[in-house]
Amino acid sequence: MKVNFETERLIIRPLVPDDAEAAFRWCGDPNVNTYMIYPLYHRVEDVRTWLEGRDADDPDNYDEGICLKSTGELIGSGGMRYHPERNAWEIGYNIRADQWGHGYTGEYLTALLDVIRKERPVEAIDGIFAAENSKSRRVMEKLGMVYVRDTSFDKLDGSQTFPAKYYRRNLPQPAEHCGVCERIEMTRNGLNPYFVKELETGYVVIGDHQRFEGYTLLLCKEHATELSQLAPGFRTAFLRDMAMTAEAVERAFHPNKVNYELLGAGKGRHMHWHIFPRRKGDTPKPGPVWQVQDMNDDRYLPSAEKLAELKSALRKELDLINPSIILR
Numbered sequence: 333m334k335v336n337f338e339t340e341r342l343i344i345r346p347l348v349p350d351d352a353e354a355a356f357r358w359c360g361d362p363n364v365n366t367y368m369i370y371p372l373y374h375r376v377e378d379v380r381t382w383l384e385g386r387d388a389d390d391p392d393n394y395d396e397g398i399c400l401k402s403t404g405e406l407i408g409s410g411g412m413r414y415h416p417e418r419n420a421w422e423i424g425y426n427i428r429a430d431q432w433g434h435g436y437t438g439e440y441l442t443a444l445l446d447v448i449r450k451e452r453p454v455e456a457i458d459g460i461f462a463a464e465n466s467k468s469r470r471v472m473e474k475l476g477m478v479y480v481r482d483t484s485f486d487k488l489d490g491s492q493t494f495p496a497k498y499y500r501r502n503l504p505q506p507a508e509h510c511g512v513c514e515r516i517e518m519t520r521n522g523l524n525p526y527f528v529k530e531l532e533t534g535y536v537v538i539g540d541h542q543r544f545e546g547y548t549l550l551l552c553k554e555h556a557t558e559l560s561q562l563a564p565g566f567r568t569a570f571l572r573d574m575a576m577t578a579e580a581v582e583r584a585f586h587p588n589k590v591n592y593e594l595l596g597a598g599k600g601r602h603m604h605w606h607i608f609p610r611r612k613g614d615t616p617k618p619g620p621v622w623q624v625q626d627m628n629d630d631r632y633l634p635s636a637e638k639l640a641e642l643k644s645a646l647r648k649e650l651d652l653i654n655p656s657i658i659l660r
């Protein structure tokens with residue numbers, strides 16, 4: 333996508349074929365190329381061919397030229413590309429070696445993120461970098477990204493494979509895009525009547541409809557769809573908080589069985605635990621709760637007194653459970 337904007341020290345603009353000579357200074361530099369997937373360029377003409385063949389209007393790819401405001405010189409290129417399979421925008425960049433160490437990449441990508449977010453929802457940014465490339469790690473940390481898992485990548489010509497790290501940042505969404513982010517925002521502003529307790533990784537709330545008395549949810553603080561999109565420490569703590577919430581539901585509401593379900597396919601795709609206290613004969617036939625068609629009927633909205641009673645019973649139990657002994 334072609335965009336033009338300025339940051340404190342940079343001018344960002346679309347790349348054009350006449351940039352070939354300037355771009356060759358990094359495309360043809362073995363130092364810059366070490367951890368790149370594309371092969372090293374040996375001729376300016378090949379860089380020109382690459383620039384001529386790019387689809388600069390692809391709405392899922394922001395790949396721009398980075399120029400110094402002070403001199404107007406083009407010193408690098410890069411941006412973000414949308415990957416639908418992981419619902420994230422992957423960052424990528426090259427900077428001429430003599431311009432490394434000034435924080436230009438972080439300055440550019442932070443501003444680019446704001447530019448893209450004005451156009452469409454960005455639910456996550458991510459990046460993969462060679463494990464031994466500490467400069468890239470610093471760029472990702474500056475963008476607020478955290479380590480998620482180890483991975484690897486190959487050069488396009490298959491000449492090398494690098495052990496790599498996958499980093500990611502999940503971004504909170506505006507209310508119109510995600511119902512769970514909207515509830516979290518209401519909770520933080522003291523406006524959610526169903527709120528029970530804040531845990532390390534989420535918010536415990538009583539379900540809006542109480543067809544199954546004591547139905548409770550744990551809303552993940554991260555706007556993420558899958559457990560695999562969370563940093564390992566956060567993920568473990570989120571599972572612990574779920575176990576803790578379910579145990580409190582068990583103690584507070586005395587069901588025959590507690591059902592646990594991690595969903596997040598609705599508006600915004602933001603995962604949240606549904607915790608259902610189940611009792612003998614509470615559904616027409618034995619099985620999951622979802623067979624009950626009218627579960628969200630208004631007649632199952634709790635009265636103010638009932639809601640206060642449920643919240644107080646659950647909060648009392650949550651306060652009694654020591655998080656340090658769960659999952660140990």
Ligand SMILES: [Zn+2]
Pocket residue numbers: 504505510511512513514554555556600601602
């Ligand atoms: Zn969300």
